[in-house]
Amino acid sequence: MTAANPHDTARILVEALPYMQRYDAATIVVKYGGHAMGDAEAARWFAQDVAILKEVGINPVVVHGGGPQIGAMLDRLGIKSEFKAGLRVTDQATVEVVEMILAGSINKNIVASINAEGGRAIGLSGKDGGMVAARKVTRSVIDPESKIEEVVDLGFVGEPDRVDRTVLDWVIASDLIPVVAPVASAIDGPQTYNVNADTFAGAIAGAVGAKRLLLLTDVPGVLDKDRNLIDQLSVEQARRLIADGTISGGMIPKVETCIYAVERGVEGVVILDGKTPHAVLIELLTEGGAGTLITR
Ligand SMILES: Nc1ncnc2c1ncn2[C@@H]1O[C@H](COP(=O)(O)OP(=O)(O)O)[C@@H](O)[C@H]1O
Ligand SMILES: CC(=O)N[C@@H](CCC(=O)OP(=O)(O)O)C(=O)O
Secondary structure, eight states: OOOOOOHHHHHHHHHHOOOOOOOTTTEEEEEOTTTOOSSSSHHHHHHHHHHHHHHTTTTTEEOOOOOHHHHHHHTTTTTOOOTTTEEEBBOHHHHHHHHIIIIIIIIHHHHHHHHHOOOOEEEEEGGGGGGGEEEEEEEEEEEEETTTTEEEEEEEEEEEEEOHHHHHHHHHHHOOOEESSSEETTEEEEEEEOOOOHHHHHHHHHTTOSSSEEEEEEESBBBTSOBBBOOEEEEHHHHHHHHHSSSOOTTHHHHHHHHHHHHHOOOEEEEEESSSTHHHHHHHHOOOOOSSSOOO
């Protein structure tokens, strides 16, 4: 690595200071998508960024996904899987794999990466301390052949019904960094529910009164029909782009989450590319933030 020009270093620090003051002791929810965690170098940048945030007095809460990694394991096990309205249809065999991958290997790998960068991370899932209770989700989709709208049963797919912030508050107030897997128990029993990680992150951000919510993915943000980045979207414009099909697949729960969070008072909800170097630090502590900002 070449030594940085001292003037550049000083400029960066001077630029970062007001942002550090603005976010001092604030809670920032960072959703780390399965597509963003693809390569080792990007995973290291992410872990460094999270550890540094805590070090400078900001409280990051990491919520992670792992859709591609769940898909790879289901393939290896010969379990077929399909998505409807951006959500994985989840039977009992699938939900067991989902929990194994999300709350098991992925969660612990992220914890270990943050710890390797000098942080102190603790892995949790929505089940721990009764943090998230989920209710079953149903969705309507338009059948591509008949064009008739039908209600689909997604199985054990849930959305947060209640969030109990007790455990998160304890962890946030300590020197630990919570890393949360998006699985939850049912509101009325021990059944495990698979919750889309974006939806889960939005519910956590709303419940803990996060100052910002960052959704890290593998595209620069929301793209228009010509694949150009849209740098700012109002809630109304976002709804229109979902309705006309410009926003599809996994981007639907992401944008819906942004709308949910903005409506609950979270300032600065951004979808950005988690594979660019130090995306989190640059977004929070410099003027060089990128991605799509969703506003009221
Ligand atoms: N308008 C859009 N702009 C950007 N990405 C879109 C859009 N519509 C659909 N997508 C898809 O959404 C994907 C991101 O969602 P997803 O695969 O669930 O990511 P993650 O694993 O990071 O949560 C993109 O890779 C892209 O294929
Ligand atoms: C219901 C549902 O679709 N759950 C997701 C949970 C993981 C996730 O959301 O991961 P990403 O953020 O990487 O997409 C799934 O099974 O893939």
